[in-house]
Amino acid sequence: MTEILKVHGLRKAFGGVVVANGIDFSLSAGAMHCLIGPNGAGKSSFFRLLLGEHTPDAGTITFDGSDITGLRSFQRIRRGISVKFQVPGIFKALSVRQNLEVAFQEHRHGQSLSATVREMLDFTDLRGEDKTPAGILSHGQQQWLEIAMAVGVEPKLLLLDEPTAGMSPDETRKTGEMLHDLNSRGITILAVEHDMAFVEQIARRVTVLHFGSIFAEGTIAEIIDHPGVQEIYLGAADD
Amino acid sequence: MTISKTSSGSRARTFLTRLEGPQTMGRGPAFWIAVTVAAAAAAAYPLIADAWTVGNAAYFLIWTFMAMGLSVIWGYAGVLSFGQTAFFGLAGYAYGVITLNLGAAYGLTILALVLAVVIGGLFALVIGYFMFYGRIQGVFIGIVTLSVTLVLETFMAQTAGPQWRIGEARLNGFNGMSGMPPLTLPWFGGDIVLYPGPSLYYLLLGLVVVSYLGLRIMLNSRFGNVLVAIRENPHRVAMLGYDVRLYQTLAFAIGGAFAALSGALYTAWGQYITPSSMGLTSAALPIVWVAVGGRRDITATLIGTIIVLAGFQMLTIYGSQYALIVMGGLLLVTVLVAPQGLVVGAMTLLGRIFRRGKS
Numbered sequence: 248m249t250e251i252l253k254v255h256g257l258r259k260a261f262g263g264v265v266v267a268n269g270i271d272f273s274l275s276a277g278a279m280h281c282l283i284g285p286n287g288a289g290k291s292s293f294f295r296l297l298l299g300e301h302t303p304d305a306g307t308i309t310f311d312g313s314d315i316t317g318l319r320s321f322q323r324i325r326r327g328i329s330v331k332f333q334v335p336g337i338f339k340a341l342s343v344r345q346n347l348e349v350a351f352q353e354h355r356h357g358q359s360l361s362a363t364v365r366e367m368l369d370f371t372d373l374r375g376e377d378k379t380p381a382g383i384l385s386h387g388q389q390q391w392l393e394i395a396m397a398v399g400v401e402p403k404l405l406l407l408d409e410p411t412a413g414m415s416p417d418e419t420r421k422t423g424e425m426l427h428d429l430n431s432r433g434i435t436i437l438a439v440e441h442d443m444a445f446v447e448q449i450a451r452r453v454t455v456l457h458f459g460s461i462f463a464e465g466t467i468a469e470i471i472d473h474p475g476v477q478e479i480y481l482g483a484a485d486d
Numbered sequence: 487m488t489i490s491k492t493s494s495g496s497r498a499r500t501f502l503t504r505l506e507g508p509q510t511m512g513r514g515p516a517f518w519i520a521v522t523v524a525a526a527a528a529a530a531y532p533l534i535a536d537a538w539t540v541g542n543a544a545y546f547l548i549w550t551f552m553a554m555g556l557s558v559i560w561g562y563a564g565v566l567s568f569g570q571t572a573f574f575g576l577a578g579y580a581y582g583v584i585t586l587n588l589g590a591a592y593g594l595t596i597l598a599l600v601l602a603v604v605i606g607g608l609f610a611l612v613i614g615y616f617m618f619y620g621r622i623q624g625v626f627i628g629i630v631t632l633s634v635t636l637v638l639e640t641f642m643a644q645t646a647g648p649q650w651r652i653g654e655a656r657l658n659g660f661n662g663m664s665g666m667p668p669l670t671l672p673w674f675g676g677d678i679v680l681y682p683g684p685s686l687y688y689l690l691l692g693l694v695v696v697s698y699l700g701l702r703i704m705l706n707s708r709f710g711n712v713l714v715a716i717r718e719n720p721h722r723v724a725m726l727g728y729d730v731r732l733y734q735t736l737a738f739a740i741g742g743a744f745a746a747l748s749g750a751l752y753t754a755w756g757q758y759i760t761p762s763s764m765g766l767t768s769a770a771l772p773i774v775w776v777a778v779g780g781r782r783d784i785t786a787t788l789i790g791t792i793i794v795l796a797g798f799q800m801l802t803i804y805g806s807q808y809a810l811i812v813m814g815g816l817l818l819v820t821v822l823v824a825p826q827g828l829v830v831g832a833m834t835l836l837g838r839i840f841r842r843g844k845s
Contacts, residue, residue: 321724321730324724324725329725330725332722336721336725337719338714338719339718340718341508342508345714349712350726353708399726
């Protein structure tokens with residue numbers, strides 16, 4: 248399968264703190280991949296580097312065959328990378344409909360905007376909430392709304408930073424179903440996640456980051472059985 | 487041909503439907519009947535008032551463009567700017583310089599008005615470009631824009647010497663420029679001179695109506711959607727693939743062009759412009775008008791500005807410093823009691839009562 252994302256020798260330090268220490272990472276098109284690791288391992292920083300919010304000190308990022316290392320965030324998004332943040336990055340004072348319209352208005356030329364918005368209201372189970380200010384939705388609904396908005400840019404790669412943080416078990420299961428649905432539509436998914444049950448639900452392969460480096464990579468079973476991973480991360484997962 | 491007619495008809499309908507939308511208060515027949523009645527009453531006003539009072543009302547209308555422009559920049563795009571007076575003053579001087587050089591014949595004053603607005607708008611575009619592409623954000627925008635208007639004021643105040651002239655136009659330093667012609671409309675049998683009175687009033691009323699409706703359409707368009715989204719969460723907007731800097735720069739330039747329109751019209755109205763029009767007090771007043779009315783709604787801004795201006799003028803009779811203190815008090819009351827603006831608060835309350843009455 249072709250590689251949609253290829254990261255080579257990515258390095259970033261803030262003073263003495265190294266958040267990416269020569270990361271080499273690649274992702275096949277159509278993958279569902281999770282990134283795990285202890286707090287401070289550099290997971291969110293890795294996302295920020297992919298999104299262009301941090302400029303790397305060294306290394307390259309190739310996306311869909313092009314070097315995007317020097318591009319600004321919005322230019323990377325236009326190339327087909329999208330993101331859902333850990334804290335819902337929605338427009339809280341605007342209605343659910345307005346949130347979706349802003350996300351979809353530039354990217355759905357084949358279908359009318361209102362039809363697309365209807366489709367996404369169904370997808371997120373938010374039909375009936377379209378006029379509700381997004382800020383008063385439940386936490387889980389806000390997360391789903393942001394996932395729908397992230398899909399608005401017609402991404403090839405969707406980055407999700409702890410998509411189930413603060414969700415109930417039911418909401419978590421439903422989020423997993425949503426992501427499988429998006430993946431079946433051809434969107435490659437890379438998620439940072441702490442909830443190992445959720446990782447098992449969605450990921451075919453898992454990468455473990457530690458001190459800004461790739462510590463291990465494999466299937467979920469290989470990662471769970473990995474003694475080093477047990478020691479640095481899974482053993483302390485319940486704190 | 488039929489297809490093209492249908493699609494252009496449908497485009498026009500889409501365009502007109504944007505007169506209403508989530509970004510602007512007021513919708514439905516009752517609202518538009520109220521707007522029509524208000525416009526008709528304003529049009530009938532010169533029939534019952536004397537020419538001086540009508541000229542004075544025209545003076546109020548002149549400032550509404552600057553206020554509506556600030557509403558776009560501050561209320562909708564979330565960028566607090568103290569710099570509206572810079573574009574106001576620049577366009578005011580530009581109108582003076584152009585008309586003193588070209589004269590008033592053949593409708594050249596209208597050309598001067600257009601050029602002054604273009605100059606003011608372009609200056610806003612350049613300032614906006616350097617600010618937003620230079621990553622200046624938040625309170626620093628206020629500091630930079632205030633500095634720009636104060637620098638312009640200081641510069642113009644030192645242009646008293648005879649060497650400070652552009653063609654026939656002497657800049658005259660702190661005393662300001664005067665003697666430029668009012669607006670003239672070319673007409674059969676002689677130009678119509680728009681002195682402060684009914685004729686200028688009607689031109690301004692027409693401009694206010696067109697600007698107000700045009701801004702409603704713009705604010706409910708895709709561009710307006712992105713502006714309010716930037717106000718709410720610029721980071722998310724960038725992560726939806728929009729170039730936030732471009733949108734902020736355009737909003738700043740559009741708002742600046744409206745301030746420039748006010749400036750050029752002000753000079754044409756009073757045939758006079760001074761550096762103090764770009765000073766600290768002048769820079770602060772638009773903030774008060776827009777905040778008191780309700781910066782996040784163009785209708786509230788329009789109504790609020792006219793009411794506050796009329797109140798300010800009434801108070802000025804008792805002393806201009808006294809009126810300024812009241813303006814400061816009004817701003818404080820707004821911030822503490824109705825941060826969304828007094829007109830917005832009143833309109834929301836009316837809407838609630840109306841809906842309760844209906845149910």
